[in-house]
Amino acid sequence: MADYTLVNFATFLVGLGLLFNGYYIVRRGREDIALFVLSAIVGLGLVFVALLPNAFQSVANVLGLELQARAILVVxxxxxxVVVTYLFNRIGKLYDQQSRLNEELSLLKNDLEEHRNDR
Structure with missing residues (x-):
């Protein structure tokens, strides 16, 4: 029988929070499905660790580690x-979109000023 502590409860709540947040963001249409998948994987992982804290002992054995805490840290x-790589990729794409929007806005502003001057 696993011993559940306050850490397990907090981990469970954070995992549920990530699952709810991913669902909420996708439902509102503010983000693509990749963010939901990433949130779901991390959230389900946290819920899994919270409910089955001894499950990482087998992961530690597979990785050749003595302690399950080290296995948790490695995973x-x-x-x-993966999360940081995804976020950096996302930031780069958003920066490119912002640059294109700024260019288009400058061109539109220039066209508007030219039409005002022509009158």
């Missing part, structure tokens, strides 16, 4: 690497 670092 969480890999997940964080």
């Amino acid at each position: 969480s670092n890999l997940v964080l690497f």
Whole structure:
């Protein structure tokens, strides 16, 4: 029988929060489905760890680690690497979109000023 602590409860709540947040953002149409998938994976992972804290012992054995805490750290670092890579990619795309919008706005502003001067 696993011993559940306050950390397990907090982890469970954070996992549910990530699941709800991903669903809410996609439902409102503010973001694409990739963010929901990423939130769902991280949220479900946290819920899994909260409900089955001893499950990482087998992961530790597979990775050849002595302690399950190290296995949790390895897996969480890999997940964080994926999340940060996704966010950097997303920031780059948004920066490109902002640059294009600024260029188009400048061209439209220039056209508007030319039409005002022609009158």
